[in-house]
Amino acid sequence: MSAESTTAINRSIVDLLDFIDWSGVECLNHNTAHSLPNAIKQGYREDEGLYLESDADEQLLIYLPFTQVVKLHSIVVKGPEEEGCLIGPKTVKLFSNREHMGFSNVNDFPPSDTAVLTPDNLKGKPVVLKFVKFQNVRSLTIFIEDNQSGSEVTKVDKIALFGTTVETTDMKGLKKIEDNH
Amino acid sequence: MVLEATLICIDNSEWMRNGDYAPSRFQAQTEAANLICGAKTQLNPENTVGVMTMAGKGVRVLVTPTSDLGKILACMHGLEIGGELNLAAGIQVAQLALKHRQNKKQQQRIIVFVGSPIKHEKKVLEMIGRKLKKNSVALDIVNFGEDDEGNTEKLEALLAAVNNNDSSHLVHVPPGPNALSDVLLSTPIFTGDGEGGSGFAAAAAAAAASGASGYEFGVDPNLDPELALALRVSMEEERARQEAAAKRAAEEAAKKEKQGEQQSSSQDVTMTDQDSVPASEADDKKKTTKHDEGLLQEAIAMSSTPSYPSGRDTNMSEVAEDDPELALALQLSMQDGTKDAPSHSDMSQLLADQAFVSSILASLPGVDPEDPSVKDVLTSMQNQSEPQEKKDEDKASKEEEEK
Numbered sequence: 001m002s003a004e005s006t007t008a009i010n011r012s013i014v015d016l017l018d019f020i021d022w023s024g025v026e027c028l029n030h031n032t033a034h035s036l037p038n039a040i041k042q043g044y045r046e047d048e049g050l051y052l053e054s055d056a057d058e059q060l061l062i063y064l065p066f067t068q069v070v071k072l073h074s075i076v077v078k079g080p081e082e083e084g085c086l087i088g089p090k091t092v093k094l095f096s097n098r099e100h101m102g103f104s105n106v107n108d109f110p111p112s113d114t115a116v117l118t119p120d121n122l123k124g125k126p127v128v129l130k131f132v133k134f135q136n137v138r139s140l141t142i143f144i145e146d147n148q149s150g151s152e153v154t155k156v157d158k159i160a161l162f163g164t165t166v167e168t169t170d171m172k173g174l175k176k177i178e179d180n181h
Numbered sequence: 182m183v184l185e186a187t188l189i190c191i192d193n194s195e196w197m198r199n200g201d202y203a204p205s206r207f208q209a210q211t212e213a214a215n216l217i218c219g220a221k222t223q224l225n226p227e228n229t230v231g232v233m234t235m236a237g238k239g240v241r242v243l244v245t246p247t248s249d250l251g252k253i254l255a256c257m258h259g260l261e262i263g264g265e266l267n268l269a270a271g272i273q274v275a276q277l278a279l280k281h282r283q284n285k286k287q288q289q290r291i292i293v294f295v296g297s298p299i300k301h302e303k304k305v306l307e308m309i310g311r312k313l314k315k316n317s318v319a320l321d322i323v324n325f326g327e328d329d330e331g332n333t334e335k336l337e338a339l340l341a342a343v344n345n346n347d348s349s350h351l352v353h354v355p356p357g358p359n360a361l362s363d364v365l366l367s368t369p370i371f372t373g374d375g376e377g378g379s380g381f382a383a384a385a386a387a388a389a390a391s392g393a394s395g396y397e398f399g400v401d402p403n404l405d406p407e408l409a410l411a412l413r414v415s416m417e418e419e420r421a422r423q424e425a426a427a428k429r430a431a432e433e434a435a436k437k438e439k440q441g442e443q444q445s446s447s448q449d450v451t452m453t454d455q456d457s458v459p460a461s462e463a464d465d466k467k468k469t470t471k472h473d474e475g476l477l478q479e480a481i482a483m484s485s486t487p488s489y490p491s492g493r494d495t496n497m498s499e500v501a502e503d504d505p506e507l508a509l510a511l512q513l514s515m516q517d518g519t520k521d522a523p524s525h526s527d528m529s530q531l532l533a534d535q536a537f538v539s540s541i542l543a544s545l546p547g548v549d550p551e552d553p554s555v556k557d558v559l560t561s562m563q564n565q566s567e568p569q570e571k572k573d574e575d576k577a578s579k580e581e582e583e584k
Binding site for chain 2: 028029032055056057059099100102103104
């Protein structure tokens with residue numbers, strides 16, 4: 001129900017990929033051969049051969065700062081096609097505006113939202129989030145706690161974030177305007 | 182130039198009293214730790230290094246990661262030896278200390294010295310290793326002390342668990358004459374992951390080996406291209422000069438040998454010819470030894486007189502005059518070209534040793550090593566050591582013939 005009302009107000013819900021500040025992106029416990037850009041970057045994430053994979057165990061911690069303040073509406077997490085229902089992520093916790101989290105302090109404070117992914121989600125169906133909790137997001141931490149089958153390794157094919165931007169001044173975009181209006 | 186926060190874990194257990202690494206295991210460790218601190222801070226000025234102990238009364242962080250080298254060196258003093266190594270707790274505390282580093286952009290690295298038996302199980306170490314990998318902490322292990330099979334196995338398992346893309350290393354240092362720090366200099370712990378630390382390592386190796394570290398003239402052409410060029414040019418000029426001097430000497434040699442008396446001229450003195458070597462020169466050898474000493478005395482006497490004309494024969498000497506270090510380097514470079522097999526007499530060897538003589542001369546007030554007279558004396562003594570050695574060989578062969 002809430003999903004319908006939000007879709008009604010659908011004004012300019014965009015893919016927030018353009019607003020990710022790549023210089024501050026971090027990912028913990030990922031396999032270096034299968035790293036974060038594979039799951040997020042345009043083009044990479046559509047490619048099935050490129051995915052994000054966890055390393056020492058099945059958890060993953062992803063930190064995404066944004067270049068401006070955004071409101072987060074929904075998120076798509078896609079697992080790999082064939083084995084997606086097995087080793088795609090299950091419990092995903094989202095923390096907004098928390099910097100430099102580590103695996104040891106993920107449980108120290110409550111997440112802004114938790115999503116338990118179904119195989120449908122893993123095929124590409126977006127998970128709508130509690131919009132009210134994500135009104136003022138400067139950075140997002142995604143904690144993938146476990147996967148569908150409890151295997152040692154978690155694979156993520158694609159992560160996409162949807163939402164709107166807030167009117168924040170992008171300092172880089174500031175240009176001197178000619179005084180002729 | 183990787184930005185890194187390093188934590189060095191020192192093993193100060195009872196086993197460190199052992200003297201199989203000179204002077205004692207503990208001191209060898211401290212030296213190595215100091216060297217590491219210097220290397221890391223040189224690699225990148227924003228690097229921080231911290232120190233902690235793993236044995237003693239308990240695991241204790243002595244210095245939290247800081248770029249202040251003085252603080253790190255100071256805390257190494259007054260460390261006590263005792264207790265048993267607690268590797269697991271040590272690594273975990275190190276990880277915690279790194280987690281709370283000020284600059285979160287730094288990569289995390291732990292360097293552990295292990296010189297005593299590890300009481301933990303392999304599984305425990307593997308779990309710790311995995312946790313480190315998960316939090317992207319690199320681990321370098323220095324395994325010294327007894328060749329303990331159990332230890333090696335456990336440490337290798339730990340390394341396998343931690344290692345992510347070859348960023349972690351395990352180094353075994355067997356007991357022996359080489360200092361712990363020297364052995365470590367050539368390992369990836371110092372050389373970073375290929376790039377970066379090689380400059381420092383090369384310089385330190387040069388200092389340790391007290392000689393050219395593979396570079397000509399002992400100067401890295403990358404670090405100081407002008408100095409390297411200057412040395413090369415001066416070496417060539419010296420060679421040319423020495424050849425001319427040798428020719429001159431060959432002419433005067435026969436005459437002077439017969440005379441066999443001391444000369445105080447600034448010319449090449451008593452240039453004993455390589456070729457004509459009669460057996461009776463056993464006495465001459467002694468004389469020339471004393472001769473060298475006399476020459477030195479005379480040179481010193483001459484140089485202590487004031488109003489010293491400075492030699493301007495080459496452009497190099499002009500430059501070198503201003504820079505005593507360059508002068509010394511020039512002397513060294515001359516010596517490099519003519520270094521030979523060891524000779525009998527220590528004294529003559531010492532005097533023939535350019536570096537030694539020039540260092541003596543340089544330390545004397547009023548002596549200008551660039552003065553041509555002094556230089557000639559030096560070259561004569563040095564040329565003398567060559568023919569002297571040949572002389573000795575010939576003498577020995579002649580004695581055998583006579584038998």
